[in-house]
Amino acid sequence: MTEHDPIIWRRDLPRALDVHTETVRRYMRNGKFPPPDVDLSVNKRGWRLSTLRNAGINIPAPDPISA
Structure with a gap:
């Protein structure tokens, strides 16, 4: 892996996708997300x-300053 591949945390998904937390x-319940890479x-x-x-989930890259 040559470029930065940030982790998108579950708590950040609603804001990143511009949807409600329940969505x-x-x-996740309906299997629209792949298994998590980090599952603590x-x-x-x-x-x-x-x-x-x-x-197929289109999430913009986070700002490198805040990531």
């Missing part, structure tokens, strides 16, 4: 940006 939960606990799950994009 993200429903997407129910509340601490994350996906690499490349994993989400490969699954």
